[in-house]
Amino acid sequence: MTLPRTPALATDCVVFDPLGRVLLIRRGHEPCAGKHALPGGFVKIGETVASACRREVKEETGIEVAEISLVGVYSDIDRDPRGHIVSVAFMTELTNETSPRVGSDARSAEWVDMGDIDLAFDHALIFAHAKAKLRIKDAR
Amino acid sequence: MTLPRTPALATDCVVFDPLGRVLLIRRGHEPCAGKHALPGGFVKIGETVASACRREVKEETGIEVAEISLVGVYSDIDRDPRGHIVSVAFMTELTNETSPRVGSDARSAEWVDMGDIDLAFDHALIFAHAKAKLRIKDAR
Numbered sequence: 062m063t064l065p066r067t068p069a070l071a072t073d074c075v076v077f078d079p080l081g082r083v084l085l086i087r088r089g090h091e092p093c094a095g096k097h098a099l100p101g102g103f104v105k106i107g108e109t110v111a112s113a114c115r116r117e118v119k120e121e122t123g124i125e126v127a128e129i130s131l132v133g134v135y136s137d138i139d140r141d142p143r144g145h146i147v148s149v150a151f152m153t154e155l156t157n158e159t160s161p162r163v164g165s166d167a168r169s170a171e172w173v174d175m176g177d178i179d180l181a182f183d184h185a186l187i188f189a190h191a192k193a194k195l196r197i198k199d200a201r
Numbered sequence: 202m203t204l205p206r207t208p209a210l211a212t213d214c215v216v217f218d219p220l221g222r223v224l225l226i227r228r229g230h231e232p233c234a235g236k237h238a239l240p241g242g243f244v245k246i247g248e249t250v251a252s253a254c255r256r257e258v259k260e261e262t263g264i265e266v267a268e269i270s271l272v273g274v275y276s277d278i279d280r281d282p283r284g285h286i287v288s289v290a291f292m293t294e295l296t297n298e299t300s301p302r303v304g305s306d307a308r309s310a311e312w313v314d315m316g317d318i319d320l321a322f323d324h325a326l327i328f329a330h331a332k333a334k335l336r337i338k339d340a341r
C-alpha cells in the first residue's frame with residue numbers, strides 16, 4: 062500500500078545547560094541563514110522522532126543528549142517557508158557543562174543566555190513553552 | 202526546494218464521555234479490519250495536526266470535538282504494518298452524552314467501557330497514557 066502524502070516531519074530540541082543557558086546554532090543555509098535557531102532537522106524514515114532529535118543535536122552541535130521530554134507539536138501551515146513542515150519539539154537539561162562544536166548545516170553552535178534571543182521560524186514559541194515547563198519542574 | 206521524504210504523519214484521538222467510556226471505531230479496512238481502534242487518520246498537507254484530529258473524529262464518528270490536548274507522539278518503526286507512520290495523539294473529555302454515528306473508513310463507532318478493550322496498532326498504549334493524564338487531571 063502506498064502511504065498518502067502528509068506534511069514533512071521534523072524535530073527540534075531545547076537544550077538547557079546547568080548555568081541557565083540554551084544551546085543554539087546559527088543557521089548555515091536559507092531560510093533564515095545566519096539567524097539563531099534550535100538544533101533540529103528532518104526525521105528519517107526508519108528512526109523514531111526521539112532518535113532523530115538526538116541525532117540532529119549531535120550532528121549540529123557535537124553534544125550528546127540522553128533523556129528528552131516532549132515540549133509540543135508545531136504544525137502551523139506557514140511556520141516554515143519551505144513548505145508544510147511539522148516539528149515535534151523536545152527539551153532536556155544537561156547536568157554538566159559541555160562545549161559544543163559546530164557541525165553539519167550550522168554556521169555556529171553555542172550556549173546563549175536566555176534573556177534576549179531572536180530565533181528563526183517559530184522557535185521563540187517552542188523555546189517559551191520549554192522554559193515554562195522548566196519552571197514547573199523547578200517549582201516541585 | 203523539495204522537502205525530504207519523512208515518515209507519514211497521522212493523528213489519533215482518545216475521546217472520553219462523562220460516563221467514563223471511550224469512543225472507539227471498528228476498522229473497516231486492513232490492517233486490523235474489524236478490530237477496535239481509536240478514531241484517527243492521516244494529516245493532510247495544509248492542515249494542522251489538531252485540525253486533522255478533529256476532522257477525523259468527525260468523519261469517522263460524527264462527533265465534534267473542540268478542545269483537545271496532546272497525549273504524546275508515537276513513532277516506533279513497526280507500529281503500523283503499512284510503513285513508518287508517526288501518530289500525534291490527542292485526548293478530550295466530552296461534557297455531554299452524544300451518540301456517535303458510523304462514518305468513513307469505519308465499520309462501527311461506539312462508546313465502549315474502559316475495562317476490557319482490545320485495540321489495533323499501539324492504541325492500547327496511547328489509551329493508557331491518555332487515561333493516566335485523565336487521572337492526574339481528576340486529582341487536581
